[in-house]
Amino acid sequence: MAVIEVDNIVKEYMVVKKEGGLRGAVKGLLFPERRKVRGVDGISFKIEPGEIVGYIGPNGAGKSTTIKMLTGILHPTSGSIRVCGISPQEDRKAVVGKLGVVFGQRTQLYWDLRLAESFELLRRIYQVDESTYRETMATLERVLKLGEFMDTPVRQLSLGQRMRGDLAAAMLHSPSVLFLDEPTIGLDAEAKHAIRDFIKQMNRERGLTVILTTHDLDDVEQLCSRLVIVNHGKVVEDGPIGTLIGKLTPKRQLVVELERPCADIAHPAAEVLKQEGLKIWYQFEKQRITAAELIADLSRKLPIQDLSVKEPDIEDAIREVYKAKPEEAGVVEATEPVAAV
Numbered sequence: 168m169a170v171i172e173v174d175n176i177v178k179e180y181m182v183v184k185k186e187g188g189l190r191g192a193v194k195g196l197l198f199p200e201r202r203k204v205r206g207v208d209g210i211s212f213k214i215e216p217g218e219i220v221g222y223i224g225p226n227g228a229g230k231s232t233t234i235k236m237l238t239g240i241l242h243p244t245s246g247s248i249r250v251c252g253i254s255p256q257e258d259r260k261a262v263v264g265k266l267g268v269v270f271g272q273r274t275q276l277y278w279d280l281r282l283a284e285s286f287e288l289l290r291r292i293y294q295v296d297e298s299t300y301r302e303t304m305a306t307l308e309r310v311l312k313l314g315e316f317m318d319t320p321v322r323q324l325s326l327g328q329r330m331r332g333d334l335a336a337a338m339l340h341s342p343s344v345l346f347l348d349e350p351t352i353g354l355d356a357e358a359k360h361a362i363r364d365f366i367k368q369m370n371r372e373r374g375l376t377v378i379l380t381t382h383d384l385d386d387v388e389q390l391c392s393r394l395v396i397v398n399h400g401k402v403v404e405d406g407p408i409g410t411l412i413g414k415l416t417p418k419r420q421l422v423v424e425l426e427r428p429c430a431d432i433a434h435p436a437a438e439v440l441k442q443e444g445l446k447i448w449y450q451f452e453k454q455r456i457t458a459a460e461l462i463a464d465l466s467r468k469l470p471i472q473d474l475s476v477k478e479p480d481i482e483d484a485i486r487e488v489y490k491a492k493p494e495e496a497g498v499v500e501a502t503e504p505v506a507a508v
């Protein structure tokens with residue numbers, strides 16, 4: 168049985184149309200013109216146990232709205248959702264017991280308590296019995312290396328430590344599904360690595376199902392086996408990462424800094440985008456040549472002082488690949504949210 172079944176869900180919001188200028192503002196106050204917009208417009212997908220799925224799309228695509236409906240915070244205007252066979256609308260409490268949620272930008276830890284006290288409070292809220300809690304906590308402490316800051320007040324934790332704390336908090340009640348919203352945002356390379364390692368380990372050892380929204384291409388490449396790509400409230404692609412990632416990010420850039428000027432900087436498999444002094448920007452297609460091959464070729468003929476590979480922006484790539492006609496978009500500009508309907 169699928170862990171998550173989403174069948175043709177729609178979410179409509181009421182918004183007030185805004186008009187420019189003082190006259191427009193007064194008119195808007197006296198005679199607000201309301202209209203419905205679709206934040207999610209007929210989304211369907213199924214997720215099987217143990218999958219790690221990247222749920223990605225540009226800003227305003229409908230990712231948060233979908234996650235809020237899956238967790239029961241919002242109700243769909245139409246369509247149906249099952250999480251572990253349960254409808255979040257009908258029994259939110261039961262669904263919450265099956266889910267762990269981590270928002271990179273917010274914390275569910277208690278700012279004024281020490282980390283260990285925060286966990287104890289969450290244990291009581293989730294009604295985890297003490298022996299199960301001790302066992303789970305021992306694993307989480309070891310894998311996430313929480314020991315050194317268990318007694319630190321949450322407000323004094325670094326962002327990376329707090330994220331590790333938040334992941335542990337989300338796993339305290341041994342959920343079957345973990346929702347991660349930008350789990351590595353703002354973290355340094357080492358902290359990102361620790362977070363990704365933990366997710367992989369929980370998935371491998373406990374069969375944890377993970378849904379991940381992220382703007383970080385490395386998160387997607389290193390964690391996800393499948394991508395569901397949304398744009399303008401609709402699923403535009405759903406498939407294995409191997410086939411989709413190349414389509415989304417066909418082009419990369421290599422920035423090379425030379426030690427001294429050179430006349431022949433061309434390469435047959437890469438385009439020179441621009442040159443500023445000793446710095447050259449090459450653009451190349453992953454399918455045609457790998458970064459390592461290009462670097463090896465160039466360093467044979469050029470005196471390279473420094474270089475870096477630039478990944479394309481995942482958001483721009485999605486927008487570019489899945490350009491929708493405005494009438495299909497279902498999104499109205501210059502509107503102000505009023506209410507979910």
Ligand SMILES: Nc1ncnc2c1ncn2[C@@H]1O[C@H](COP(=O)(O)OP(=O)(O)OP(=O)(O)O)[C@@H](O)[C@H]1O
Nearest residue numbers: 180206225226227228229230231232233498504505
């Ligand atoms: N409370 C609300 N009232 C009105 N419209 C809303 C509301 N919440 C979201 N929307 C609209 O619904 C659409 C989907 O928004 P949503 O926040 O789900 O997108 P997202 O993909 O999560 O974007 P981001 O990456 O910026 O978080 C957007 O057009 C947004 O403006």
